[in-house]
Amino acid sequence: MSDLTRTGAEAGTGDGRPVALIASRVRFEEKLLLEAFRRRGVAVVVIDDRTLSYRVGDPAPAWRMACNRSIAGTRRLEVSRMCEAFGIPVANSASTVAVCDNKIHSTLVLHAAGLPVPVTAVALAPAAGEEALRRVGLPAVIKPVNGSWGRGLCKINDIDAAEAVLALKESLPSPQQQLIYAQEFVRTPQRDIRVVVAGDCAVTAVHRTGEHWIGNVARGARTSRCPLTPELEDLALRAAKAVGGGLLGVDLLESDDGRLLVNEVNSGVEFRGAAVGDESTAFAIAEAFADYVLSEAPQGEASPGKVTQGKARTAGPAPSQEGDNP
Amino acid sequence: MTLDTMTERAACPDCGAGVGLAADTEVTEIVVCTGCAVELEVVAVGPVTLALAPEIEEDWGE
Numbered sequence A: 001m002s003d004l005t006r007t008g009a010e011a012g013t014g015d016g017r018p019v020a021l022i023a024s025r026v027r028f029e030e031k032l033l034l035e036a037f038r039r040r041g042v043a044v045v046v047i048d049d050r051t052l053s054y055r056v057g058d059p060a061p062a063w064r065m066a067c068n069r070s071i072a073g074t075r076r077l078e079v080s081r082m083c084e085a086f087g088i089p090v091a092n093s094a095s096t097v098a099v100c101d102n103k104i105h106s107t108l109v110l111h112a113a114g115l116p117v118p119v120t121a122v123a124l125a126p127a128a129g130e131e132a133l134r135r136v137g138l139p140a141v142i143k144p145v146n147g148s149w150g151r152g153l154c155k156i157n158d159i160d161a162a163e164a165v166l167a168l169k170e171s172l173p174s175p176q177q178q179l180i181y182a183q184e185f186v187r188t189p190q191r192d193i194r195v196v197v198a199g200d201c202a203v204t205a206v207h208r209t210g211e212h213w214i215g216n217v218a219r220g221a222r223t224s225r226c227p228l229t230p231e232l233e234d235l236a237l238r239a240a241k242a243v244g245g246g247l248l249g250v251d252l253l254e255s256d257d258g259r260l261l262v263n264e265v266n267s268g269v270e271f272r273g274a275a276v277g278d279e280s281t282a283f284a285i286a287e288a289f290a291d292y293v294l295s296e297a298p299q300g301e302a303s304p305g306k307v308t309q310g311k312a313r314t315a316g317p318a319p320s321q322e323g324d325n326p
Numbered sequence B: 001m002t003l004d005t006m007t008e009r010a011a012c013p014d015c016g017a018g019v020g021l022a023a024d025t026e027v028t029e030i031v032v033c034t035g036c037a038v039e040l041e042v043v044a045v046g047p048v049t050l051a052l053a054p055e056i057e058e059d060w061g062e
């Protein structure tokens, strides 16, 4: 049988249906989330996103709600779409995931909501790339439209570098990679700010300081606590709302000319970095995320975190999962 | 030894070394082989089975 039956009977709450934690990998973050759900007496079933398949129109799987922790952008969107089609509350929503995972879309949405963003230009093909770079000025940064972990970011200092990068873009196979997303190079104190948001609460803020201008934790940046000022909180909450809300990582850049800019919003937040030297921060994030997911419970169900004696049941067909024990 | 710290051992598919795992190990968790440092994915629990972890793909990330 599927995982659903195997782990659905661990603990009981509400109507007994478990919360689905859908993930590609159980990382540090997923471990903390599992613990947070279990501390609330909630049954959780871990679903490997690579094993999901469903028939359109079938009855919904017996999940009370879903926490989408897929690490792969393509599957992350499909997981939320699938849950929404089945009427299962899911964090984050498909529309939030879609906006966050496309840098053009997110910048447009953030700007439209009146948020300060770096000067950004888009070209629909490498042939128009030099024009886009002229619009933002040099030095500039070119980013893949759906990249993450700082991969594929190019700093363009002069016209020679521009020509080389645009020629390389031209040679890439996928049409997505032909899109040019260009930004002014924002001079920062070699760090950025990550504000973690859960619903309408800014949970915490950290500085990420790197040796390199690309300050991603995935690239070895160090994190340190950043005071969550009212200005940061306000910007982060407005940015989160602009992309559709949910469980989000809002990344901000402090420009040396005094601007505080929203760089992007991430829908698959990692918070291992927030735990370095301070386990309690990562713990608090997991708690806030679990509370947010449970607060999305449909009306009329037992309140989140309320432990009942009843044994969890699983009912109804689930989307089938390849193999016995993925 | 408490339940929390109890470990299980499983063989690395690459070098055969016995890799120690925490009792609360979950399917899809990634562990590093103590013998050859390769990344391994937990593909089953009870008993634990390890396989080479998939390569990071282009659309992975936050």
Ligand SMILES: Nc1ncnc2c1ncn2[C@@H]1O[C@H](COP(=O)(O)OP(=O)(O)OP(=O)(O)O)[C@@H](O)[C@H]1O
Residues within 6 Å of the ligand: A118, A141, A143, A147, A148, A149, A150, A151, A153, A183, A184, A185, A186, A187, A191, A192, A213, A214, A215, A216, A218, A251, A263, A264, A266, B061, B062
């Ligand atoms: N316009 C810019 N000017 C200066 N530095 C930048 C700019 N854009 C990004 N950076 C630096 O590069 C890092 C990664 O950028 P960005 O977040 O846009 O890429 P990403 O691949 O989506 O990363 P992630 O999703 O992991 O946050 C930022 O944290 C920041 O340090």
Ligand SMILES: [Mg+2]
Residues within 6 Å of the ligand: A147, A148, A149, A264, A265, A266, B062
């Ligand atoms: Mg990103």
Ligand SMILES: [Zn+2]
Residues within 6 Å of the ligand: B012, B013, B014, B015, B016, B017, B033, B034, B035, B036, B037, B038
């Ligand atoms: Zn090994």
